[in-house]
Amino acid sequence: MNRVFQRLKRNSYVFLISILMLSSFITLFLLRDLDDNRLASWEWAFLYADPARIFLILIFSILIAYFLSRLPFVDKHPALFLFTFSFAISFLFWREPEIILDASRYFTQAKHLEVYGAGYFLREWGKTIPAWTDMPVMPFLYGLIFKLFGEARIHVQIFTSILFSLTAALTYLIGSKLWNRDTGLIGGILFLGIPCILVNVPLMMVDVPLMFFVTLSVFLFLKALECGKCFTVFSSFSITLTFFTKYSAWLMLSVLVVILAVYIIRESGERRKIMIRGMSIISISGLLAGAFILYKLDVFSEQIRFLLSFQKPGLKRWGESFFSTFFFQTHAFITIAAGYSVYSAIRKKDLKYVIILWMVLLVFLFQIKRSRYIMTIFPMLSLMASYGLMHVKNRKAIKFFALCIACVSIVVAVFAYLPMTEKISLVNLRDAGEYIDSLDGGIVEVLTVQRGGPDANIAVSVPILDIFTSKKIRHEYMRSIPISPQEIEISPLRFTWEYKNPDYYSETNKKEDSAVVALISDDKTLKLPAYVESKMKDYRRVKRFTVSDDMFRFQVFVSVYSRQ
Numbered sequence: 001m002n003r004v005f006q007r008l009k010r011n012s013y014v015f016l017i018s019i020l021m022l023s024s025f026i027t028l029f030l031l032r033d034l035d036d037n038r039l040a041s042w043e044w045a046f047l048y049a050d051p052a053r054i055f056l057i058l059i060f061s062i063l064i065a066y067f068l069s070r071l072p073f074v075d076k077h078p079a080l081f082l083f084t085f086s087f088a089i090s091f092l093f094w095r096e097p098e099i100i101l102d103a104s105r106y107f108t109q110a111k112h113l114e115v116y117g118a119g120y121f122l123r124e125w126g127k128t129i130p131a132w133t134d135m136p137v138m139p140f141l142y143g144l145i146f147k148l149f150g151e152a153r154i155h156v157q158i159f160t161s162i163l164f165s166l167t168a169a170l171t172y173l174i175g176s177k178l179w180n181r182d183t184g185l186i187g188g189i190l191f192l193g194i195p196c197i198l199v200n201v202p203l204m205m206v207d208v209p210l211m212f213f214v215t216l217s218v219f220l221f222l223k224a225l226e227c228g229k230c231f232t233v234f235s236s237f238s239i240t241l242t243f244f245t246k247y248s249a250w251l252m253l254s255v256l257v258v259i260l261a262v263y264i265i266r267e268s269g270e271r272r273k274i275m276i277r278g279m280s281i282i283s284i285s286g287l288l289a290g291a292f293i294l295y296k297l298d299v300f301s302e303q304i305r306f307l308l309s310f311q312k313p314g315l316k317r318w319g320e321s322f323f324s325t326f327f328f329q330t331h332a333f334i335t336i337a338a339g340y341s342v343y344s345a346i347r348k349k350d351l352k353y354v355i356i357l358w359m360v361l362l363v364f365l366f367q368i369k370r371s372r373y374i375m376t377i378f379p380m381l382s383l384m385a386s387y388g389l390m391h392v393k394n395r396k397a398i399k400f401f402a403l404c405i406a407c408v409s410i411v412v413a414v415f416a417y418l419p420m421t422e423k424i425s426l427v428n429l430r431d432a433g434e435y436i437d438s439l440d441g442g443i444v445e446v447l448t449v450q451r452g453g454p455d456a457n458i459a460v461s462v463p464i465l466d467i468f469t470s471k472k473i474r475h476e477y478m479r480s481i482p483i484s485p486q487e488i489e490i491s492p493l494r495f496t497w498e499y500k501n502p503d504y505y506s507e508t509n510k511k512e513d514s515a516v517v518a519l520i521s522d523d524k525t526l527k528l529p530a531y532v533e534s535k536m537k538d539y540r541r542v543k544r545f546t547v548s549d550d551m552f553r554f555q556v557f558v559s560v561y562s563r564q
Helices: 004-008 012-030 050-067 072-078 079-089 103-116 118-122 138-150 153-178 181-191 193-199 207-227 232-243 246-253 255-266 267-293 295-319 323-329 332-349 353-365 371-389 395-421 427-437 457-465 485-490 503-507 532-534
Strands: 444-451 472-474 516-521 540-547 557-563
Touching: 004 444, 012 050, 012 332, 012 395, 050 072, 050 079, 050 395, 072 079, 079 153, 079 181, 103 118, 103 138, 103 457, 103 503, 118 138, 138 153, 138 207, 153 181, 153 207, 153 353, 181 371, 181 395, 193 207, 193 371, 193 395, 207 232, 207 246, 207 255, 207 267, 207 371, 232 246, 232 267, 246 353, 246 371, 255 267, 255 353, 267 295, 323 332, 323 371, 332 353, 332 371, 332 395, 353 371, 371 395, 427 457, 427 503, 427 540, 427 557, 444 532, 457 472, 472 503
Parallel strands: 444 472, 444 516
Antiparallel strands: 516 557, 540 557
8 A cells, every 4th residue: 555655656747747738728728719820729729629528538638648658669769759750640630621822822833843844943933933922942842742743732741741740850859969868859749739830731831841941950050060071061951941941041040150159159179160160051051042042133132122011011910929829829838838948048057048049039039920930930949848847857757748738739739720620611622622533524624703802812722722633724814803903012912913824724725625614702602704604504513612611701612513
């Protein structure tokens, strides 16, 4: 009896941590109306999720966390565990539809490479291939994937899931290099406790890949400063790719200067060697980036002008609160532990801590208030939280705590966020594309009809439909509602009104009659203009996709017609 009592006493942290996890969920659920996230807020998510059911699943997830905390494999092979576990979790989200209209831009650019080749892409990117404010790396890589493996969304999702999983492993490696394996492992586990990342993994966007490239650049730069040699080349190449992934990377890459300064101060005996290595990497990556910027100087100049005149002021109107980002979209205990870590690092006078603090600090200094735009900081935020937890002497308790955070967040993402994505009207494009693939014929003609307000141009739905069907699309874009240049200039979805019909939609065999027609509209009542009705006289409607939501003003519905 005494032995049992002592065992319970040693493991009392399990009960305490379990109560903390369940209590935090209840608290956030009761305060969910404070979550103003514009993509996956708790307020919206729990319109479609049963909180009682999720609470029961949370209890089960805590048991899983306890089992994982006792698994020797986690400690013996931390990087492999983090990679396989995170990839398995991301697989659950592959069913998710494209829930952000920006995906149409990245798909369109990628398809140009698939259809016309890499040389054409590099020549025409920013010219006949509209680039908006996008950078070329991810459309180029997506296009290569289409070219090599075929135009299927699953190929892109496997790729982005690999990048996400590698980011978890890199978080561990950075923490291990700066401090020790425990800090790295807990940081990698906590990284999986940020549910808003999981929703973004399967999307054909650039935010998750950017997070990977920034994290990779940090790790390789650390390795290059210590080892030199081939890591200098790898680091330079990684930085260059990161530089051309998204404009926000330019700000985040300033962390490399911080890393160099920290290493010069700390490694007084090897300052000259570290300075040479660091400046070599920065010089090589600067030359590579500079060469491409000169090649596309007119494109980059116009993009930067537009970012400053339109996107920068727009961030103030489209922002989300830090409370939403750091307590709902990130697990609250990660934020609390990260906050404590600042005090802990100051007390220890740990200069290396500045490396993981820097990007998080930039977000607050520049008031970047949108979770999707600051996803790059989440690996460092996780390491901050891990650093803060290291003052707890009970290692088993720390690991169980971190795994509980990860498992609880995954449950929220799978059972609340994911069902919500199935209720967004853009799911109609996914379902219609899959249904069209089940019909005969190799060509589908797509018509777009818009009757609502100028929230977004319905034409950008065509590339998103194209993501979900293997058939060739024929589409002739005709704007169906009048909109003034003044309205376009202030529209938050301005890029949709600057849509240009890609040549490959017009080049699809015009002589061959399509057996299938897809009509995309923002009008659920399906009131058709006369010219559309006359075109559809030889067709009968076989399926309608009419999911609608109250979360977004822009709605899209699809009707599929087959030749009679």
